[in-house]
Amino acid sequence: MTRRVTIIGVLAGLVLATGWSGTVRSNANDDNDDGGGNGVRIRRGLEISPVKLDIKRGKRALVGLGSYIVNAQAVCADCHSCPTFAKGGNPFAGEPTKLNTTNYLAGGVPFGPFESHNITPDAEGKPFGLDFDEFLQIMRTGHEPDEPGEILQVMPWPIFANMTNHDLRAIYEFLKAIPPAEPGSCTGPGEAAQ
Numbered sequence: 121m122t123r124r125v126t127i128i129g130v131l132a133g134l135v136l137a138t139g140w141s142g143t144v145r146s147n148a149n150d151d152n153d154d155g156g157g158n159g160v161r162i163r164r165g166l167e168i169s170p171v172k173l174d175i176k177r178g179k180r181a182l183v184g185l186g187s188y189i190v191n192a193q194a195v196c197a198d199c200h201s202c203p204t205f206a207k208g209g210n211p212f213a214g215e216p217t218k219l220n221t222t223n224y225l226a227g228g229v230p231f232g233p234f235e236s237h238n239i240t241p242d243a244e245g246k247p248f249g250l251d252f253d254e255f256l257q258i259m260r261t262g263h264e265p266d267e268p269g270e271i272l273q274v275m276p277w278p279i280f281a282n283m284t285n286h287d288l289r290a291i292y293e294f295l296k297a298i299p300p301a302e303p304g305s306c307t308g309p310g311e312a313a314q
Contacts, residue, residue, distance in 0.1 A: 156286065158181070158185050158188075161184070161185055161188040162180075162181050162184035162185050162188065164184075164188055164192065165183075165184040165185055165186065165187030165188030165189070165191065165192070165294075166180075166183070166184040166187060168187065168188070168191050168192060169187045169191065169294075169298075170191070170197075170218075170219040170221050170224055171221050171224050171298050171299055172299065173187070173294075173298065174298075174299070175297050176296075176297075179293050179297070182289060182290045182293040182294075183290070183293050183294050183297045185287070185290035185294075186290035186291045186292070186293050186294025186295070186297075187294045189287055189290060189291055189294075190225075190291055190294055190295075194280070194291075196225060196239075197219055197220075197224065197225065198229075198309045198310050199229050199231075199236045199274070199275075199309050200225045200226070200227050200229065200236050200237070200238075200239055201220050201223055201224050201225055201226065201304075202220075202226070202228035202229045202236070202303050202306040202311075203220050203223070203304055203305075203306040203311040204219065204220060204306075204309065204310050204311060205217070205218060205219060205220055205310075205311070206218045206219065206220045206221065206222075212310065220304065222301065223302065223303060223304035224240070224299075224301055225238070225239050225240050225295070225298060225301065226238045226240050226301035226302055226303045226304065227239065227303050228303025228304060228305070228306070229306060229308065229309050230306075230307065230308060231273075231274045231308075231309070234273055234274050236274070238301070238302075238303055239295055240295070240298055240299065240300045241295065241296055241298065241299075241300050242300070243300075245296055246296070247292060247295035247296055248295075252289065252292050255288070255292050256285070256288055256292075258272070258275075258277065259277055259280050259281060259283070259288055260277070260281045261277070261281070262275065262277040262278070
């Protein structure tokens with residue numbers, strides 16, 4: 121009996137010392153966190169998405185994190201939205217920032233002989249028509265699956281290649297959740313609609 125009381129006492133002491141409350145945090149399926157401590161970034165990403173998102177069950181955390189990376193860190197709209205800003209929304213002209221939602225991430229930005237790709241979902245819901253493994257290949261190597269001898273010249277894939285698979289998966293899930301769009305018309309990156 122004394123031994124059982126001692127064991128219960130030790131367990132109770134551990135519970136008090138560690139602050140365990142009997143609840144177990146969910147990891148990747150939690151709407152507010154992905155198990156990696158990204159809850160604040162996920163919520164902020166969902167707040168700042170410039171377009172309505174189609175979030176599939178169990179993907180909310182990844183989509184939110186992806187939106188945060190795309191819209192608050194990686195500046196994807198500067199190269200993949202043509203024009204970048206909506207009319208009256210160019211912060212470089214002293215206007216309140218408003219991204220071009222009509223052509224959001226639909227490509228068409230000229231860079232000399234190159235033009236940015238449309239990375240919105242295709243008819244099958246795949247960003248740029250890529251499955252995740254193909255997307256990962258581009259982000260890691262700069263090589264598109266259908267053009268193995270070519271390497272992307274303007275895309276900063278050498279920097280993005282340093283991202284974790286989890287972050288790249290989050291970007292991919294965000295791109296799957298945005299609406300398809302068509303390229304607009306502009307003369308270069310960062311331009312606002314006229």
